[in-house]
Amino acid sequence: MxxxxxxxxxxxxxxxxxxxxxxxxxxxxxxMCIELMLNAVNLAFxxxxxxxxxxxxxxxFFVMTVxxxxxxxxxxxxxxxxRHNQSIDLQxxxxxxx
Amino acid sequence: MTELVFYLFAAVAVLSAAMCILQRSxxxxxxxxxxxxxxxxxxxxxxxxxxxxVIQVLxxxxxxxxxxxFIIMLLNLGGRRTTDIRGPxxxxxxxxxxxxxxxxxxxxxxxxxxxxTREVAAAAGPLxxxxxxxxxxxxxxxxxxxxxxxxxxxxxxxxxxxxxxLTSILLLVAIVGAVVLAKRSV
Numbered sequence: 385m386x387x388x389x390x391x392x393x394x395x396x397x398x399x400x401x402x403x404x405x406x407x408x409x410x411x412x413x414x415x416m417c418i419e420l421m422l423n424a425v426n427l428a429f430x431x432x433x434x435x436x437x438x439x440x441x442x443x444x445f446f447v448m449t450v451x452x453x454x455x456x457x458x459x460x461x462x463x464x465x466x467r468h469n470q471s472i473d474l475q476x477x478x479x480x481x482x
Numbered sequence: 483m484t485e486l487v488f489y490l491f492a493a494v495a496v497l498s499a500a501m502c503i504l505q506r507s508x509x510x511x512x513x514x515x516x517x518x519x520x521x522x523x524x525x526x527x528x529x530x531x532x533x534x535x536v537i538q539v540l541x542x543x544x545x546x547x548x549x550x551x552f553i554i555m556l557l558n559l560g561g562r563r564t565t566d567i568r569g570p571x572x573x574x575x576x577x578x579x580x581x582x583x584x585x586x587x588x589x590x591x592x593x594x595x596x597x598x599t600r601e602v603a604a605a606a607g608p609l610x611x612x613x614x615x616x617x618x619x620x621x622x623x624x625x626x627x628x629x630x631x632x633x634x635x636x637x638x639x640x641x642x643x644x645x646x647x648l649t650s651i652l653l654l655v656a657i658v659g660a661v662v663l664a665k666r667s668v
Contacts, residue, residue, distance in 0.1 A: 386488055388591065390529060393492045395587035397499055397518070399580045404503030406576035410566040412508050412554060416515050419546065420499055423522055426538075430531045434621050438633050442642050444534055445634070448541055449649045453656035455546050459553045460663035466557050467666075473566060 390431035397424035411462050411472040415455065422451045488528050495521035506565050508554050512547060519543045530621050533630045 397420060404417030426444045433440025462472055469476050495518050502514035519542045526535035567573075624633045638646055 391591055399583050400499040403576045403580045407568050407572050413511050430526050430529050438624050441534055441634050442638050453652055456656050456660040460660040463664050
């Protein structure tokens with residue numbers, strides 16, 4: 385069953401992902417942290433599917449699809465940003481800074 | 483035995499995730515992230531979701547991570563030696579935010595299955611507690627009846643058919659958007 389430990393692991397992984405988003409400035413590593421958070425949420429869905437039935441697995445499918453779409457569009461944006469100022473450090477992305 | 487294996491892979495996942503956000507090189511961070519995802523795939527198998535585990539390896543650790551690796555190679559970021567980790571102020575902010583988040587998630591974790599059962603039973607709704615909580619066997623029964631893939635496919639193509647079709651539109655939009663964004667002259 386392992387519902388409690390799985391949910392605890394999910395919470396820890398999600399928190400590590402949030403910490404990564406806060407402490408890193410590299411745009412690609414930021415995206416990797418977002419993928420980590422999505423994976424933590426998938427783990428929570430799979431753990432709870434043991435109680436609620438297979439609907440949780442279907443939701444995991446949709447989360448993976450959205451993650452793939454988000455990765456494709458996000459990496460294309462990173463590519464465009466890199467062409468614009470030759471860096472993907474988020475300190476240099478300040479067009480809207482005023 | 484199952485619990486021992488679970489805690490082993492959980493430790494691997496947490497350590498790899500921590501290494502992922504602390505590695506200076508993006509390539510090293512990516513490899514640690516792949517390690518986290520493979521450990522999570524093993525945990526999915528332990529949680530009776532074998533098909534999800536296989537998809538996790540194929541789609542996440544395979545396709546999406548290779549996409550990230552391609553971009554890192556394309557931008558030639560592999561050998562950078564300067565760190566991009568923020569200073570003490572950023573790390574302090576991270577500690578505060580993550581501490582608050584862990585407290586909140588811990589409060590949610592106090593929702594044990596017994597409490598869930600009680601509250602679902604008390605609330606009037608379409609979900610009946612007796613059918614929803616078959617002693618944690620819901621998924622195992624479904625898998626035994628339809629097989630590992632069939633248990634996912636049946637609700638996916640019946641109950642969730644409309645969201646499934648909408649997903650294809652989402653993917654199409656993402657493909658077109660990625661091509662438009664990555665084109666040289668827009």
